[in-house]
Amino acid sequence: MVHWQNWSGKLESTAHSIQFLRTEExxxxxxxxxxxxxxxxxxxxxxxxxxPLVKTTGIVADLQGLSGVMSTETxxxxxxxxxGSRIFTLGRPLHEAGLALHNQGDIDQQAIAGATATGTHGTGPKLKNLSAAVRGMTIATASGELITTSPDRNPxxxxxxxxxxxxxxxxxRIKLELEPAYRLREHTWQADLDELLENWSExxxxxxxxxxxxxPQEDRGQAKTINPTTDEPExxxxxxxxxxxxSYEVLPNHRPHKHTEMEYSVPKEHGAACMREIQSLLTNQFSDIAWPIEYRTLAADDVWLSTAYERDTVTISVHQDVRLDDEVYFRACEEIFLSFxxxxxxxxxxxxxxxxxSERHPRWEQWWQIRDELDPRGTFLNDYLRGLQPA
Ligand SMILES: Cc1cc2nc3c(=O)[nH]c(=O)nc-3n(C[C@H](O)[C@H](O)[C@H](O)COP(=O)(O)OP(=O)(O)OC[C@H]3O[C@@H](n4cnc5c(N)ncnc54)[C@H](O)[C@@H]3O)c2cc1C
Structure with a gap:
């Protein structure tokens, strides 16, 4: 038995073992x-x-030993x-092959399999999440076989x-769709929330x-734009x-302070109204919350469990210090998010x-059906996922 905890330390378990994997065998x-x-x-x-996606009393499989760019195709x-490759290790080798990810999240510490597992995204109304860039995957299944999947193989x-x-x-292994390496310049400014919400779409x-x-405590908005440039890197x-x-130098940020976070995706047209209700909630009921609210955009995609499945999206994230209670605050935010x-x-x-x-994901039952056929015993389900399995 071994102690396991997630990045924030908020989730813990006593796992059967942690296995460090280095080969597909x-x-x-x-x-x-x-x-x-x-x-x-x-x-x-x-x-x-x-x-609690990883949390288990079973085996935790750590794939840091299975890392690196295998091959590139310009x-x-x-x-x-x-x-198991961490995203921050990919920028340089992909760049040397003249390639780059379409977009990245706020940090680049995630493993590529972890980021694509959950639809990790950055911001940009024409940019999809990382799962939408997956073009192929090799998976070790419950029967001990390796299967390769793509639009043509096991579609x-x-x-x-x-x-x-x-x-x-x-x-x-994961095959990712990329684009030619590109340079970016970022720009920030401060503005009132009202002004940002009036003009965010433009x-x-x-x-x-x-x-x-x-x-919220300063009632201050901090906006950022990032755009392609032909300027030399500085x-x-x-x-x-x-x-x-x-791109891989400009998109990720350093976010060392341990926190917990709730984020919801709402249809793009509801973004500003939803944010206004969150603002009002904080001002009237949770004036002690010191952490900021983040407002981003995400393009519609065709990924079954994506929060942007078939709809252009605004994402709104609320945070709390990991040492403080988050549940009452997050539940109040969730009620607002669900109403949008x-x-x-x-x-x-x-x-x-x-x-x-199931109500929120049109492909929910199909996703489970295909999963269950591949893993009928539930070897890859922890208590959290079992709790979500259709009856
Ligand atoms: C500081 C911070 C900043 C963040 N910023 C963003 C952001 O900007 N945008 C955003 O969308 N999200 C963001 N997130 C959320 C984060 O990107 C996701 O939770 C992501 O899934 C974490 O990746 P990970 O490698 O840590 O995966 P884990 O949390 O370890 O795992 C996530 C899922 O992936 C599965 N998984 C991992 N590896 C494999 C594998 N090899 N095979 C099968 N399954 C696997 C796990 O079982 C689990 O279901 C942030 C989180 C933090 C803490």
């Missing part, structure tokens, strides 16, 4: 062993999820990547597993990336907000049950 052997012996396995990336702007599994929640097996349309944070890079460099047809981020806190998830 190891990975298949572990999957088969667990399946034959009635054990549960949860694969772990960087454990940055606030939702003809179709793609690369095969080992699943049903591929379609469901692009955003997989670690529930289809242990992902060992800002979003006119810039590759637009987002803002609202700091080293040493300036602080966040004034960088000019390659919100879908919860898979890697962050939510309190939804199976029926509520």
């Amino acid at each position: 190891d990975t298949c052997a572990l999957a088969e062993h667990a399946n034959d012996n009635g054990l549960v396995i949860r694969a772990a990336g960087a454990t940055h999820s606030h939702a 003809a179709d702007n793609s690369a095969w990547i080992w699943a 049903d599994i591929f379609t469901a597993a692009r955003q997989h929640l670690g529930a289809f097996g242990i992902v060992t 800002h979003a349309e006119q810039n590759r990336h637009f987002e803002f944070f609202w700091y 080293y040493p890079l300036a602080a966040e907000g004034a960088r000019c460099g390659w 047809q919100g879908r919860p981020h898979w890697g962050k806190v939510n309190y939804l049950n199976a029926a509520q998830m």
